[in-house]
Amino acid sequence: MRTPFIAGNWKMNKNPKETQAFLDAVKGKLPDASKVETVIGAPAIDLTTLVAGAEGTPLKTAAENCYFEDEGAYTGETSPKALKEMGVDYVIIGHSERRGYFHETDEDINKKAKAIFKNNLLPIICCGESLTQREAGQTEDWVASQIEAALAGLTADQVKVAVLAYEPIWAIGTGKTATADQAQEVVAHIRATVEKLYNKDTADAVRILYGGSVKPANVKELMAKPDIDGGLVGGASMDSESFIALANYQD
Numbered sequence: 001m002r003t004p005f006i007a008g009n010w011k012m013n014k015n016p017k018e019t020q021a022f023l024d025a026v027k028g029k030l031p032d033a034s035k036v037e038t039v040i041g042a043p044a045i046d047l048t049t050l051v052a053g054a055e056g057t058p059l060k061t062a063a064e065n066c067y068f069e070d071e072g073a074y075t076g077e078t079s080p081k082a083l084k085e086m087g088v089d090y091v092i093i094g095h096s097e098r099r100g101y102f103h104e105t106d107e108d109i110n111k112k113a114k115a116i117f118k119n120n121l122l123p124i125i126c127c128g129e130s131l132t133q134r135e136a137g138q139t140e141d142w143v144a145s146q147i148e149a150a151l152a153g154l155t156a157d158q159v160k161v162a163v164l165a166y167e168p169i170w171a172i173g174t175g176k177t178a179t180a181d182q183a184q185e186v187v188a189h190i191r192a193t194v195e196k197l198y199n200k201d202t203a204d205a206v207r208i209l210y211g212g213s214v215k216p217a218n219v220k221e222l223m224a225k226p227d228i229d230g231g232l233v234g235g236a237s238m239d240s241e242s243f244i245a246l247a248n249y250q251d
């Protein structure tokens with residue numbers, strides 16, 4: 001039984017003061033982590049505030065990126081070792097914005113996944129196709145290749161506790177959600193890819209999210225699909241009322 005997972009990704013939004021205001025607003029309104037795991041991914045500058053405010057609540061925390069080395073002369077990068085030491089739980093890697101704007105490769109993402117596990121953090125690994133790729137019928141091969149590359153060298157036990165996220169680029173921040181059937185189809189293909197690379201136990205255990213214009217109005221329909229275990233939510237995660245509604249989608 002996979003615990004549902006609702007994660008916000010604030011991207012480059014909110015400062016520490018706004019982070020604290022969000023934490024104050026959601027306090028006592030999120031479900032128990034055994035019912036729905038809730039996570040906020042925030043800019044590095046907000047993580048100290050986020051981790052302190054989440055302590056003793058069901059909310060878990062995520063960084064939106066990290067480097068693949070623990071420390072050294074890498075100006076501007078974020079250390080996974082330091083993220084662990086400060087109490088962060090997850091790191092989002094492979095987001096299409098990082099792949100696109102910052103030229104991150106599959107190889108970088110794989111190195112980051114390994115560094116995340118080495119530091120006893122957990123990755124949320126994103127994949128997804130462009131509109132051109134979808135229209136050319138390349139979606140399934142493309143996301144399978146991204147997942148295979150990201151997971152290369154990871155053990156089945158690591159993959160079982162990793163979180164994968166299918167985010168079609170054409171649905172991110174556009175208001176254009178993939179239909180629940182479209183999302184289910186690709187998420188099921190990602191699960192089948194994990195089964196092919198590892199085994200059925202691993203594929204049954206790994207949680208796979210859908211991301212792309214998820215909001216309180218469509219979360220129920222998406223979550224009703226058998227392979228969709230959660231949402232990676234951008235825009236609709238920034239407003240506390242909206243995040244509370246997403247987290248409590250079962251009520």
Ligand SMILES: O=C[C@H](O)COP(=O)(O)O
Nearest residue numbers: 009172173212213234235
């Ligand atoms: O990581 C989140 C995704 O990029 C989705 O963003 P969105 O919910 O604003 O479309």
